[in-house]
Amino acid sequence: MTTNCSFEAVDDLMKHLELVIYVPIFILGSVSNVGALFVFCHVLPKWTEPTVYMTSLALMDLVLLFPLPFKMHAANHLWPAHMQRLCSALEGLYFFGIYGSIYTITSISVERWLALCQPYKAKERRSRRKALVICVGVWALVLVVISTTISSFRQPGGAEIHCFHSFSPQGWRPLVIVCLQVFGFLVPALVVVFCSVRTIRALQGLEQHSPQSRAYIKYIYSSLCSFLLPLTPSHLAILLQFLVHQGEIVDCDSKTRISLFLQLALCLSNVTCCLDALCYYFIFLEARSTRKMLKLSTSSHRRPTFSTSEV
Template sequence: FRCGNKDNCSFEVVNNLMRYLEPVIYLPIFVIGLILNVAALLVFCFFLRKWTESTIYMTSLALMDLLLLFPLPFKMHANTYHWPAHLQPLCSVLESLYFVGIYGSIYTIMCIAVDRWVAICHPFKAKQLRSPKAALGTCMGVWVLVLAALFPIVYRFREAGQGDFRCFHHFSKKGWSPPVIICLQVFGFLVPALVVVYCSVRTIWALQQSGLHSPQSRACVKIIYSSLSAFLLPFTPSHLGILLQFLVHQGMIQDCGNITRISLFIQIAMCLSNITCCLDALCYYFIARELRSPKHTFRISMISQRRATFSTSAV
């Protein structure tokens, strides 16, 4: 995502700073994220007795997070060293996996929010729409969608025939073309963000309107807030940075000082966006604790919300 020596602006200070800052950010994220997501997969696959919609979505999300974590060591290496030209296909694969992990996580979190909204706010429709098979089919659809959409696009980010290069940096003009960035911003972030916020707000409102203050209701609210945080905190700054960098490439921002600050902002924002791999662990923790409860508190919570739906619709 580095702008390079564009319009006679010097990025030497920014590049030198990121050479030291990226490992400081990436190493804890990689180690903690790897431990938490592997542990989550072990819990979901071996310790929980029954596969539910929640465990299926969370398992898919953990796999997406691991897919996002896998390229990080290569990304740290490319931050300091140039790669020979013959490694360009490997670089394109790693970049594709990285973006599949990011946008696969975004769409999986969106599906979780929709599933929770249907279960709590539309309990009768939930009987027809929600099932482990439907959740599995949705997760497989997300994987197919992001793989089919991103792999062909990311492979166009690099022009053939170039010499030594820095992977994950200095994308070609095709990578910053208006159709690519508009689709990325609208369908990759804006639409999922609106869906997640809407479903989360409606679900929290239904829980609050129920007048029930049971541990189950409070646990549901914690899960919703953790999912919302795992979505908005990492991905909002990074997509704002992409938008600003796009304006730079379109010539709408030409001041050298602003261009340099945008270059620094987008690099830091993209680094911090990977913290989603750790924030998702909050969702794993609450889901696993609820599902392991001997009283099946998740089912009790759903029954409570059905009663809440009747009470709110009667007002």
């Protein structure tokens, strides 16, 4: 058993990999999300519930993208102690963007499932105002949780800090990690999977009535994969690193591999900012075909129907 492990090789490798990964994500994500906001605010004739959710998601993605240049700088430089508050604020924005996006996508999945499987009730209960209230509620909830948690990630001191790295033991305490894993990812992921599966099954029953259903099935599969594939490895890596901090994993080689896995998975998880562009593309298609699919939903024999005004 080795008690002293060196992570210099991992850090040196990640200094180069972060640039290779983050630069394209930052450029493509910024262009796609700013472009989407422009279209939602100035091109589409009117706002619907989907555009409210997608505007919120685009803003969340931009919040997540904003700290990336600072994160790239911090990978290669130690920051002086007086920049600790700035570091904590940037880390807070980063996690706010991640988990705000997760809960916004979860809200979109629930809205889509309700509109498809309970179209009559959904038509009565849904409105742009309610969609806006839900989005504001997501922003407020995530902001309160992150702001009350991130302050404990770093202990005050006079030493230089490695921003976005080397969190204090308080940041790895069991309560924080369990809540992050369960409420930050596991529960939203289960909700997204459940709603997506139910929506796909309902759409499969409409394939003979509407060729558009096949395209939406492919879209839901794509959005589900773009949610699970980047975010699942990063939360698995956080769990493994938590076991390291708890002393459950002590082998030096395992700790080194987990450190590399964690940093690489967190880098790749940011690709969701670019993959959300798929959602924006289908919103444009949905906005064009709203009336046609609404007629289909009201003429069906009280079977689950789909309105393309839903995301």
